[in-house]
Amino acid sequence: xxxxxxxxxxxxxxxxxxxxxxxxxxxxxxxxxxxxxxxxxxxxxxxxxxxxxxxxxxxxxxxxxxxxxxxxxxxxxxxxxxxxxxxxxxxxxxxxxxxxxxxxxxxxxxxxxxxxxxxxxxxxxxxxxxxxxxxxxxxxxxxxxxxxxxxxxxxxxxxxxxxxxxxxxxxxxxxxxxxxxxxxxxxxxxxxxxxxxxxxxxxxxxxxxxxxxxxxxxxxxxxxxxxxxxxxxxxxxxxxxxxxxxxxxxxxxxxxxxxxxxxxxxxxxxxxxxxxxxxxxxxxxxxxxxxxxxxxxxxxxxxxxxxxxxxx
Numbered sequence: 001x002x003x004x005x006x007x008x009x010x011x012x013x014x015x016x017x018x019x020x021x022x023x024x025x026x027x028x029x030x031x032x033x034x035x036x037x038x039x040x041x042x043x044x045x046x047x048x049x050x051x052x053x054x055x056x057x058x059x060x061x062x063x064x065x066x067x068x069x070x071x072x073x074x075x076x077x078x079x080x081x082x083x084x085x086x087x088x089x090x091x092x093x094x095x096x097x098x099x100x101x102x103x104x105x106x107x108x109x110x111x112x113x114x115x116x117x118x119x120x121x122x123x124x125x126x127x128x129x130x131x132x133x134x135x136x137x138x139x140x141x142x143x144x145x146x147x148x149x150x151x152x153x154x155x156x157x158x159x160x161x162x163x164x165x166x167x168x169x170x171x172x173x174x175x176x177x178x179x180x181x182x183x184x185x186x187x188x189x190x191x192x193x194x195x196x197x198x199x200x201x202x203x204x205x206x207x208x209x210x211x212x213x214x215x216x217x218x219x220x221x222x223x224x225x226x227x228x229x230x231x232x233x234x235x236x237x238x239x240x241x242x243x244x245x246x247x248x249x250x251x252x253x254x255x256x257x258x259x260x261x262x263x264x265x266x267x268x269x270x271x272x273x274x275x276x277x278x279x280x281x282x283x284x285x286x287x288x289x290x291x292x293x294x295x296x297x298x299x300x301x302x303x304x305x306x307x308x309x310x311x312x
Contacts, residue, residue: 004028004030005029005066005273005276005277006066007023007064007067008023008032008033008034008035008064008067008068009033009034009035009067009068009070010035010057010067011035011036011068011070011071011072011079011093012034012036012038012070013041016034016068016070017048017049019068019070020045020049021048022265023049024049025266026269030050031051032051032063032064033046033053033059035057035059039053051063057083057086058086061083065276066089066091067083067088067090067091068093068269069083069091069093070093073156074098077105080092084106084109084110084113084115085113088115089272089276090106090115090117090118091118091119091268091272092117092118092120094120094289095161095165095289095292095293095296096119096289096290096293097293098161100290100293100294103286103290104290107287110286116272116275116279116282117282117285117286118272118275118282118284119282119285119292120268120284121165121166121284121292122265122268123222123237123264124169124170124173124283125264125268125271126240127259127260127262128237128242128259129170131257131259132174135231135233135257136226136228136233137228138205138228139228140227140228141207141226142171142207142225142226142227143210143211144223144225145221145222145223146167146211146221147212147214147219147220147221148163148214148215148217148220149215149218150190150215155193157193158193158194158195159193159194159196159215160186160199160299161297161300162215164197164199164213164296167213167224168211168295169288169289169291170224171201172288172291175203175205175209178203178204179201179202179203180204181202182200182298182299182302183199183200184198184200184299184302184306185303186306190216194303195214195215195216197212197213197214199211199302201295222236222237224237230247231244231245232246240259240262242259244257271283
């Protein structure tokens with residue numbers, strides 16, 4: 001009989017709870033342990049999905065082979081490095097860290113210990129993403145919108161590191177060309193950090209990306225549109241739907257795109273488990289997570305330097 005992988009979740013907030021739920025459903029995976037500084041929270045998640053609530057990170061590492069780290073961003077380096085040093089493969093929730101130094105430390109620890117470090121850029125596992133990758137040859141212009149209502153959870157980061165970073169990682173993945181320039185504006189409305197932001201990124205190969213993120217919107221929207229020489233692709237991550245338009249004899253024609261819907265988190269964790277068991281390179285590596293963080297921090301810095309009252 002094949003060995004099952006012992007999985008765990010460090011950080012039993014909303015995100016950690018969701019990861020625990022999915023681990024408990026995956027074939028060949030046993031949800032073995034849950035750790036949180038607030039033991040009651042860990043106990044509640046363990047009671048719901050399985051595994052034991054442990055008292056310390058050491059006990060946690062002893063109980064698992066692979067783990068999601070969903071603690072606050074400021075603790076990513078400390079918790080992630082400690083776990084990899086104790087022999088645990090890590091799926092680090094995004095952003096990989098809140099500084100490039102911390103991101104580098106995580107990457108170096110992963111290499112030194114021979115442990116998987118995957119970063120939780122979940123949209124890469126959204127089924128619509130596959131459709132985009134299959135049809136994309138040379139993006140010229142990309143427009144991304146990610147809007148959400150104000151989140152009732154701890155806001156230890158601004159909207160760029162909270163939401164926009166998803167789209168930044170995908171754009172870097174699609175364009176694969178050095179960045180020439182970045183312009184950005186943002187406004188703090190509900191918190192001390194930017195709650196709405198817009199960035200324009202120009203690449204060496206001529207591609208331009210225009211990215212908007214807001215966490216003070218009345219509705220949710222997660223859309224990306226990609227224009228290239230021969231066609232235009234429109235994706236809705238939330239609905240997992242895609243449309244493609246190209247020039248035909250009768251003008252612009254819509255091409256139907258059938259997307260096989262699935263839960264991105266399930267696909268992400270299944271891929272992580274596969275990498276942990278096979279020692280394979282993860283789909284979103286520490287280096288890719290760090291590149292997205294680098295761009296997000298540049299945008300955050302540009303916003304913090306712009307004079308107050310700068311309008312979007």
